[in-house]
Amino acid sequence: MTTTLISFLFAITILTLTPGFDTALVLRSAAAQGWKRASVTALGVTLGCLLWGVAVGLGLGALLLASEIAYNLLKWLGAAYLLYLGLKLLFNPRSQPEDVKSSDSAQQRYLTCFSRGLLGNLLNPKVGVFYVTFLPQFIPAGASVALWCTLMALAHMLLGLVWNAVLIGGSHYFARHLRQPSILKIMDRLTGCVFIGFAAKLAFSRR
Template sequence: MVVSIISFLIAITILILTPGFDTALVLRTSAVNGWRKAAMTALGINMGCLVWGTAVGFGLGALLLASELAYNLIKIAGAAYLLWLGLGLLWRPRSVLVAPQADTHRRRGYGAFFMKGFLGNLLNPKVGVFYISFLPQFIPADASVALWSIAMATTHVVIGLSWSAVLIASTHYFAGHLRRPAVMKVMDRLTGLVFIGFAASLALSRR
């Protein structure tokens, strides 16, 4: 059991540190919208992981392996969502921030950032397939699959949020420079291209 736990911690830490859509989204949100909304985005991303881990633990994730239709439907929805985010950043890059006093829907705003991260992971069937193939390797024989899957997904969330905090802190240090109008436009467009690239990769992926 100890070997399984240590092996899982090493593997999941390497996975989290590998740059991907989650990293790009947190960095961009932190630089442009501030650390609070970046924290909500990171929370949404990790809650998506927790939902996938729970689904796998109770056998629901196996539907992605058993049903080509279910996998493709989620894949198309996820790719379309990433494409929509990417195109929005390309067409409407921001050059100024809305003043806090003008934000009359602050609560809804934070919820929107949470949902952006949450849907980004929830609509990615590759996360579910990854959990299905990854988590069982570290579950001891005769142990509860559901409990271990949820426990490992929770561990993934804790480490993921810790890494997100590091990313947010690093961008906060350079926030003044990153929020210059010209820099914001370039950052939005580059992030948009990255999101479109992830959308294409997801749409063309196979199980």
Template sequence: MSLGEALIAFTLAAGLLTLTPGLDTALVLRTAAVEGPRRAALAALGVVLGCLAWGAAVALGVGALLAASQTAFTILKWLGAAYLLWLGVNLILKPRDRFEAEAATLAPPATGLTWMRRGLLTNLLNPKVGVFYVSFLPQFTPEDVSAGPFMFLLAAIHGVMGLAWFALLIAATQPIAGALRKAAVVRWLDRITGGVFVAFGLRLALDRR
């Protein structure tokens, strides 16, 4: 795909994934509801910094692999496709009924920076973020660009989208929190996201690059 097509496709896919409730969403919602918007904003910033750290690690490692070895690309392609298909099928067949904001509850912090550290560690200590980036980012990297910098750019785009979504969550904590606690909403978000994962997994498996 062309550079423009890659950016558009990634933005659409990442936008949908950003809206899907997870631990990061729970953390920001809980902090906004219990501890106020300023502290929630710091937690959100920490989460995004964690995404950028994972993105940098994946861009450096995966970018070097893709540039050096066609065999490495092929192995990564099949592992990534299998992971995305597995994840997608599970979301379609076994969607959640709810996500628990209480799962993100930690001990009360002592300083303002602790909220940022809370968000950062929530992301950095979740290896699924790294596995997901390894599986997802290479799909949107055109052949004629430098893989490492481009994948970090994609991670940065994802981070900006995350900041926008968290700002919306913080601004409208009660209405959005209520919607995300409805079983039907959570189930359909999981199913739609699962369909996206399956589609991109198949696309990755069929890629002949």
């Protein structure tokens, strides 16, 4: 069991460190909105991993493998959401960093950041397919599938939070320079192009 756990932690660490949409989203939030909202975004992203793990443990993830319709539906919803985020940044970039002036608007913007990270993860069926094919390899014989999938997804979530904290902390110094109006607008448009690229990659991907 020790060897299995070490193998799992090694594999999930490599997965976490691999750049993707989640990384781009967190870094963009850190540069444009500050470390607090970037942390909330990271929490939404990693919570999505936990929810996928619970779903796989309950057998719901297998639906993505068994049903072409379910997979394609979630895939196109995810691609459409990424495309929406990308186009919004591309054609409506920010010219000023976001400043919160009231507690109500602060809560609303934090919720927006959280939901953006959560939906970006949950609407990606490849995460579910990955979990349903990856996690069972590390479940001991006779153990509870639901419990182990949840625990492994929780480990992935905690590791993701630590890595995102490193990314946010590392970008803190550069964030002050990147939040200049002219640079912020360019960065938003570049990030929008990246999101559109991820949308296209997801839309044309196969299981």
